[in-house]
Amino acid sequence: MPRKKSTDTKIYVLDTNILLHEPLAFLSFKEHDVVVPMTVLEELDYIKDSKKDVARDARVSIRSMEDLLHDATPEDMLAGVSMEGMGAGDNKPSGSLSIFADLNMAESQQIFTSNENDNRIINVALHLQKTYAPQQVVLVTKDLNMRLKAKGAGLAHVEDYRTDQLISDIKYLSKGYHQFEGNFWEQVKSVESRSEGRDTIHTIPRTVMADPYINEYLLDESKQFAGIVEAMTSDTLEVLDLGYERLMSRHAWGISPKNIGQAMALHSLLDPHIDLVILTGPAGSGKTLLALAAALEMVVEKNMYDKIIVTRSTPEIAESIGFLPGTEEEKMAPWLAAITDSLEVLHKHDENAKSSMNYIMEKANIQFKSVNFMRGRSIQNSIVILDESQNLTAAQLKTIITRCGEGTKLICSGNLAQIDSNYLSAVTSGLTYLVERFKNFSGSATINLDGVVRSRLAEFAEQEL
Numbered sequence: 001m002p003r004k005k006s007t008d009t010k011i012y013v014l015d016t017n018i019l020l021h022e023p024l025a026f027l028s029f030k031e032h033d034v035v036v037p038m039t040v041l042e043e044l045d046y047i048k049d050s051k052k053d054v055a056r057d058a059r060v061s062i063r064s065m066e067d068l069l070h071d072a073t074p075e076d077m078l079a080g081v082s083m084e085g086m087g088a089g090d091n092k093p094s095g096s097l098s099i100f101a102d103l104n105m106a107e108s109q110q111i112f113t114s115n116e117n118d119n120r121i122i123n124v125a126l127h128l129q130k131t132y133a134p135q136q137v138v139l140v141t142k143d144l145n146m147r148l149k150a151k152g153a154g155l156a157h158v159e160d161y162r163t164d165q166l167i168s169d170i171k172y173l174s175k176g177y178h179q180f181e182g183n184f185w186e187q188v189k190s191v192e193s194r195s196e197g198r199d200t201i202h203t204i205p206r207t208v209m210a211d212p213y214i215n216e217y218l219l220d221e222s223k224q225f226a227g228i229v230e231a232m233t234s235d236t237l238e239v240l241d242l243g244y245e246r247l248m249s250r251h252a253w254g255i256s257p258k259n260i261g262q263a264m265a266l267h268s269l270l271d272p273h274i275d276l277v278i279l280t281g282p283a284g285s286g287k288t289l290l291a292l293a294a295a296l297e298m299v300v301e302k303n304m305y306d307k308i309i310v311t312r313s314t315p316e317i318a319e320s321i322g323f324l325p326g327t328e329e330e331k332m333a334p335w336l337a338a339i340t341d342s343l344e345v346l347h348k349h350d351e352n353a354k355s356s357m358n359y360i361m362e363k364a365n366i367q368f369k370s371v372n373f374m375r376g377r378s379i380q381n382s383i384v385i386l387d388e389s390q391n392l393t394a395a396q397l398k399t400i401i402t403r404c405g406e407g408t409k410l411i412c413s414g415n416l417a418q419i420d421s422n423y424l425s426a427v428t429s430g431l432t433y434l435v436e437r438f439k440n441f442s443g444s445a446t447i448n449l450d451g452v453v454r455s456r457l458a459e460f461a462e463q464e465l
Contacts, residue, residue, distance in 0.1 A: 283417075
């Protein structure tokens with residue numbers, strides 16, 4: 001049990017899902033004490049030997065705690081071992097880590113008497129709250145139902161893990177573009193323009209907008225101007241003039257943009273200098289279709305890349321993908337139907353659409369891969385399309401991004417309104433983390449597609465249901 005301290009410090013009780021989401025989460029609570037119930041260690045032990053993708057995170061967390069506690073006596077582990085000096089940078093904690101043997105709690109100390117793991121962890125938090133009052137005891141869990149149960153049972157403080165949350169509300173998420181009211185040039189007090197080949201670069205004051213970043217698109221309400229921030233100093237922005245009409249006239253693999261959002265997305269997708277393109281937006285906004293059309297254009301028509309690798313997160317029941325027959329590509333086919341649907345759309349006007357699709361899939365060397373088997377690979381000179389990425393954590397996305405070698409372009413798409421994970425929300429999704437972390441990286445671009453173009457039925461459903 002943690003040592004009693006002043007009311008200036010808190011006691012944090014961690015749920016298992018926190019350590020799966022961020023294996024080193026116990027180091028993130030600065031001067032406060034951290035308690036890990038024995039039930040959490042049992043769950044980590046079970047998960048580390050499973051075939052789930054989070055098994056690696058469970059092992060990392062266990063090893064990290066063992067590194068801290070390996071010289072501690074049983075009494076030290078119960079009392080709390082100082083974490084001072086652990087961690088990195090400004091996040092070095094000075095609190096303690098202790099293991100609470102909740103398996104030995106007397107029935108008189110338990111609010112919940114059923115033996116469910118969640119109930120045992122809540123019992124620990126309630127017991128500590130009673131024992132250490134008035135010191136604040138906080139249960140940290142990503143399980144919304146567990147938070148409700150804990151509050152209903154009398155626990156005063158229950159929180160989600162927010163250390164890795166870069167924004168407090170999804171409405172603050174970067175959209176990838178800034179729209180000026182009225183005419184763009186009326187907002188600019190001074191400008192210097194120069195020509196670089198066929199391109200025109202405008203140098204404008206940085207004060208025309210708040211918090212600009214590299215590869216942010218600039219638009220205006222008059223639909224006359226469109227540009228992109230290519231460089232910046234403390235005082236100025238260098239903006240490449242794209243031209244609204246020229247931007248709207250871009251096309252790839254027979255697909256033309258239906259709105260300015262799609263036009264900006266297509267520009268980023270076809271730009272060889274942008275290594276990471278992040279597409280967010282509602283269902284039916286054209287994310288997958290645009291990504292596939294641009295990929296085919298660059299692989300088949302322009303020979304800029306060798307192949308297309310398509311992957312996505314799979315539902316919990318399919319994490320091992322072993323229950324389906326066939327090769328890895330055949331096993332993944334049901335989860336990647338969105339890609340094959342888009343291929344059908346791109347070739348629907350061909351006389352023999354099926355033969356045309358098969359030919360293009362072979363010529364473009366399109367490979368369907370499971371995201372669970374991407375670790376350890378080094379993917380060179382390819383286009384990687386990561387679909388449904390809103391269901392991945394930041395750690396899982398890092399695993400995929402670090403696989404991308406020289407000459408590889410990664411396209412991440414997802415709808416933050418359709419998260420299937422039990423422990424992720426729009427704010428904590430790895431896709432949201434990716435948008436905010438990479439917005440100042442010169443090799444990435446983010447576009448939020450806000451118009452549903454699939455059909456009037458899909459548009460009405462997105463708006464009204």
